[in-house]
Amino acid sequence: MDAHSAVPVIEVRDLVTRLGGATIHDGVSFAVPAGKVVALIGGSGSGKSVLLKVIIGLLRPTAGVVRLFGEEVWTLAEDDLNRLRQRVGMLFQDGALFSSLTVAQNVMAPLEEHSSLARDERMEVARLKIALADLPASAADKLPNELSGGMRKRAALARALALDPELLFLDEPTSGLDPIAARAFDRLVRSLCDNLGISVFLVTHDLDTLLNICDEVVVLGQGRLLGQGTLAEIRRIDDAWIREYFAARSALEV
Amino acid sequence: MAAASQLTADADMRRIRVSGAWDLRSGDPFQVPALPEGAWAEAVLDGSGLTGLDTSGAYVLLQRLKAVGIDPATLRYEGFDARQLGVLRLVTERWPQALAPARRGARGLFYRLGFGAEQAAAHLRGLLAFLGRFTLEAFRLLARPRRFRVREWVVQLQAVFVDAIPLVIAMIFLLGVVFAYLLGFQARQYGANIFVVDGVALAVCRELSPVIVAILVAGRSGAAMTAQLGTMKVTEEIDAIAVQGLSPFDVLVTPRILALLLALPLLVFVGDVAGLLGGMFTIRGQLDIGYTLFYDRLNSVLTMDTFLVGLVKAPVFALFIGLIGCRMGLGVARDARAVGFATTSTVVQSIVSVILLDALFAILQVRMGI
Numbered sequence: 001m002d003a004h005s006a007v008p009v010i011e012v013r014d015l016v017t018r019l020g021g022a023t024i025h026d027g028v029s030f031a032v033p034a035g036k037v038v039a040l041i042g043g044s045g046s047g048k049s050v051l052l053k054v055i056i057g058l059l060r061p062t063a064g065v066v067r068l069f070g071e072e073v074w075t076l077a078e079d080d081l082n083r084l085r086q087r088v089g090m091l092f093q094d095g096a097l098f099s100s101l102t103v104a105q106n107v108m109a110p111l112e113e114h115s116s117l118a119r120d121e122r123m124e125v126a127r128l129k130i131a132l133a134d135l136p137a138s139a140a141d142k143l144p145n146e147l148s149g150g151m152r153k154r155a156a157l158a159r160a161l162a163l164d165p166e167l168l169f170l171d172e173p174t175s176g177l178d179p180i181a182a183r184a185f186d187r188l189v190r191s192l193c194d195n196l197g198i199s200v201f202l203v204t205h206d207l208d209t210l211l212n213i214c215d216e217v218v219v220l221g222q223g224r225l226l227g228q229g230t231l232a233e234i235r236r237i238d239d240a241w242i243r244e245y246f247a248a249r250s251a252l253e254v
Numbered sequence: 255m256a257a258a259s260q261l262t263a264d265a266d267m268r269r270i271r272v273s274g275a276w277d278l279r280s281g282d283p284f285q286v287p288a289l290p291e292g293a294w295a296e297a298v299l300d301g302s303g304l305t306g307l308d309t310s311g312a313y314v315l316l317q318r319l320k321a322v323g324i325d326p327a328t329l330r331y332e333g334f335d336a337r338q339l340g341v342l343r344l345v346t347e348r349w350p351q352a353l354a355p356a357r358r359g360a361r362g363l364f365y366r367l368g369f370g371a372e373q374a375a376a377h378l379r380g381l382l383a384f385l386g387r388f389t390l391e392a393f394r395l396l397a398r399p400r401r402f403r404v405r406e407w408v409v410q411l412q413a414v415f416v417d418a419i420p421l422v423i424a425m426i427f428l429l430g431v432v433f434a435y436l437l438g439f440q441a442r443q444y445g446a447n448i449f450v451v452d453g454v455a456l457a458v459c460r461e462l463s464p465v466i467v468a469i470l471v472a473g474r475s476g477a478a479m480t481a482q483l484g485t486m487k488v489t490e491e492i493d494a495i496a497v498q499g500l501s502p503f504d505v506l507v508t509p510r511i512l513a514l515l516l517a518l519p520l521l522v523f524v525g526d527v528a529g530l531l532g533g534m535f536t537i538r539g540q541l542d543i544g545y546t547l548f549y550d551r552l553n554s555v556l557t558m559d560t561f562l563v564g565l566v567k568a569p570v571f572a573l574f575i576g577l578i579g580c581r582m583g584l585g586v587a588r589d590a591r592a593v594g595f596a597t598t599s600t601v602v603q604s605i606v607s608v609i610l611l612d613a614l615f616a617i618l619q620v621r622m623g624i
Contacts, residue, residue, distance in 0.1 A: 070588070115278050132344065164278065192344070
């Protein structure tokens with residue numbers, strides 16, 4: 001596992017995406033090193049969500065190369081892609097928990113498909129993941145609609161952790177949470193990254209998330225890469241959108 | 255490359271070696287046997303032989319250690335890399351949280367029986383309350399007729415009545431054919447051919463057409479109402495209507511129920527005609543009773559009373575189908591699963607109530623001697 005550390009977990013090269021005639025990405029290249037928390041930011045319509053879909057293999061790009069763990073996503077056979085996906089966890093914006101299953105069953109669903117564990121063992125692993133996502137054990141037997149927004153995000157995180165992924169994608173992890181719950185969620189993500197060595201790639205609008213937990217930031221604008229680096233480096237980039245983005249927080253020291 | 259997960263101890267009980275793959279992807283740590291009982295207090299955990307460790311592996315490892323009385327917090331760890339130590343630390347920290355028992359009791363037969371009965375009673379209560387609400391709103395509408403949503407009503411009438419005509423014609427026509435054929439088969443043996451006309455006319459107009467049309471409409475329109483209102487509830491559209499100072503009842507429920515109240519009697523009439531035609535064609539082919547003779551006999555058998563008895567049921571069925579469909583839609587909880595449940599429940603409740611009401615009508619008619 002450590003032999004792979006030199007290989008970036010995500011590598012995007014010269015990516016071009018066109019959807020219905022509109023060019024979403026026009027030659028985007030960047031890499032995400034292993035073991036880091038990297039954020040993707042950009043204005044509305046800058047193609048963040050589409051980029052995420054392209055990287056996890058849900059949307060085929062027009063041109064360019066996307067590599068996960070050094071393997072090219074869009075030339076893999078279906079089986080190989082699915083094997084690759086087992087090393088990746090995804091937290092959808094609204095959780096996307098299966099509404100007819102309890103939280104524990106949601107977490108057990110990927111284990112049922114991809115492991116040879118017995119039912120009791122799956123249940124134990126599910127309970128562990130629920131605890132890792134910092135949910136009380138009583139949440140395990142609840143249905144998603146019985147949970148608050150913050151708890152639903154944690155339950156979705158527990159499901160994303162089910163197969164012990166090496167890379168975690170988070171789509172707007174703190175949207176819809178109050179500031180206290182949002183910061184707690186940030187801390188949780190950071191502690192998972194530090195303790196379990198998981199690399200995290202997240203899309204966010206939340207400046208506090210950037211300040212608190214992100215090692216690096218990737219900025220998209222008008223379909224191009226505006227820059228990549230630490231928060232301090234990004235702030236120095238001379239771009240109208242970036243200036244405006246940080247203006248709200250200019251009083252804060254980074 | 256992936257060696258099996260192993261947990262071995264030195265003979266002097268001072269060193270426990272963890273080796274192999276302790277992750278679900280390449281090994282199966284759950285198969286590791288327990289450590290022998292003994293005095294492990296001084297032991298050191300040696301992880302230099304590990305080729306992989308994930309949270310599940312760490313969980314099993316800690317479980318095996320605790321089983322022989324070793325406290326992971328005071329244990330000395332050797333030969334683990336930083337990431338593995340991190341995994342162990344996090345799992346140790348969160349482990350108690352995973353174990354807290356929170357099982358709901360198993361749901362036995364009596365629980366389910368009681369739950370079902372309670373739900374049925376709740377549905378009945380809710381339906382009565384909804385009927386009251388609708389009556390109240392209907393009177394308010396009489397006082398201020400301008401509040402009536404004509405456009406929504408017309409749209410619903412199109413969906414419930416016009417679009418259903420071909421289906422109703424096809425279904426009841428075929429039922430008329432089948433009924434006449436079976437009846438004719440029996441009647442011929444007694445030379446009672448002409449009475450087949452009586453049978454078909456009574457059956458179609460009094461029972462077949464009203465009940466079958468009501469069931470068709472319950473499945474078609476009642477379910478659609480629940481699904482539509484339920485989805486609107488999930489997407490908060492109904493709240494949006496209320497916030498704009500409009501009554502969701504006025505805007506959505508009243509036009510739907512009033513459309514059904516008009517549509518169902520009309521559809522039953524369409525069904526009557528179709529069923530009689532189906533019977534007429536069959537009788538001519540099977541029993542050699544011509545159209546004129548059929549018409550003459552029909553004229554003397556099918557009195558206005560019989561015809562009306564069938565037609566009068568229709569608005570009552572319609573009222574209940576509409577009430578159930580709208581009530582279940584508005585009562586949906588906010589998730590995708592609930593819409594499906596509510597729609598199923600609407601169809602079941604509507605069909606059951608149509609049949610119950612029909613039985614009630616039959617008893618009333620017998621008492622009244624119609």
